[in-house]
Amino acid sequence: MKNILIPTDFSESAEHALKYAQMLARLDGATLTLTHVTQPFIPDTTLPTGDIGIGVGALAAQEMEEISESQLQQLAARLQQEGFTCQTESRMGSVEDEIIALADEQRPDMIVIGRHNFDSFFDRLTGSAASDVAMQAHCPVLVVPSPEEAQGAAIQFKHIVYATQLEFDENHILRPVVDLVRRNNARLTLLKINADNQPDVNNSQEFMAQIKQEFGQERFSEDVVHADNVSEGLTGYIKTHQVDLLVMVTRERDFMSRLLNPSLTKRMVLSSSVPVLVYHAGDTKGADFL
Missing domain, CATH: 3.40.50.620 (HUPs)
Structure with a gap:
């Protein structure tokens, strides 16, 4: 950087x-x-x-x-x-x-x-x-x-949580995240929220296999949480675990989609009690920013 x-x-x-x-x-x-x-x-x-x-x-x-x-x-x-x-x-x-x-x-x-x-x-x-x-x-x-919202949390990145639905190839974004984890001597959790209002579209295991192949299982742990919706699941996880940083990926959407259904990333940015690091799926620079 x-x-x-x-x-x-x-x-x-x-x-x-x-x-x-x-x-x-x-x-x-x-x-x-x-x-x-x-x-x-x-x-x-x-x-x-x-x-x-x-x-x-x-x-x-x-x-x-x-x-x-x-x-x-x-x-x-x-x-x-x-x-x-x-x-x-x-x-x-x-x-x-x-x-x-x-x-x-x-x-x-x-x-x-x-x-x-x-x-x-x-x-x-x-x-x-x-x-x-x-x-x-x-x-x-x-x-x-x-x-006030941080409630005196330490300025550190010791536990980084990467929120993913395992619906897209995200290895190009995970690379700088893994590097950030390494440089901070932190631990990384890949967190998937099984939400009632968001059914799985693609095969999660296929994307997880791609992640393990490139980064190795020792680089991260996996966690799956069931919730009514994804934002509720993420918020609950942050409250019950010691999380220092939440990493999220946002994707380009048209105007009507943004107007009728504000993105999950934006909702978490506005409400999270821990820092949120936002990547954009279309970013080309994001793969080597660290």
């Missing part, structure tokens, strides 16, 4: 995610790219109309941009003092759009982003910048839950 992109809004959630990025950067001496996105000025209807109102709003936006840039540079300086190679990128615009655009430009090996705590059903329904980035970025994305 050579470059990790870390969006920050200088919140506790962003600081918590940064700790995971630091942990990963230490493995290979990766560069940390810090980015902050300032949202553009939107005229306030309560301000005076005309040039005066616009001027006041624009000045406030400029001050916020300058404050954010100062915070970004201070954060970079702190990381450099701690021995990390660090660079910064300031952007203005829609948070998720700018993060994805920057990732397309820089081609980082991973994005590490914090997820804020959701206080209401509406928060979960509308989603977050973190989930949008995770679903749309063209590189692996690690989404870290807020410190």
Whole structure:
């Protein structure tokens, strides 16, 4: 891994995610790219109309941009003092759009982003910048839950769970996961949820045989859980086992599918109490990012 992109809004959630990025950067001496996105000025209807109102709003936006840039540079300086190679990128615009655009430009090996705590059903329904980035970025994305949701969990990857339905050839994604396991001296569990609402389509044993042939049985253990649905099964497994990282794979779907049936990966990104590392089945870079 050579470059990790870390969006920050200088919140506790962003600081918590940064700790995971630091942990990963230490493995290979990766560069940390810090980015902050300032949202553009939107005229306030309560301000005076005309040039005066616009001027006041624009000045406030400029001050916020300058404050954010100062915070970004201070954060970079702190990381450099701690021995990390660090660079910064300031952007203005829609948070998720700018993060994805920057990732397309820089081609980082991973994005590490914090997820804020959701206080209401509406928060979960509308989603977050973190989930949008995770679903749309063209590189692996690690989404870290807020410190409150993490409940003091250690910053470590000692038990990594790879969620799979064994319906597709996923060896190209498993390769970097197995490498991550090796570098962290961790253990890997391949977890399959037998869900009542999701019948098996393909022969699971065929795909498991392919995995064993390439990686060897000693690289991982297998676990199968029965549940009403996959998200319930994954959530229950995390609650009853010591899991440090959940790895999931998402696949491209059309607009109507996303609208009528939000993806399992997105639901877990929004609700998981442990970090979720999201791969995209179409990624070509994902096979060698570590």
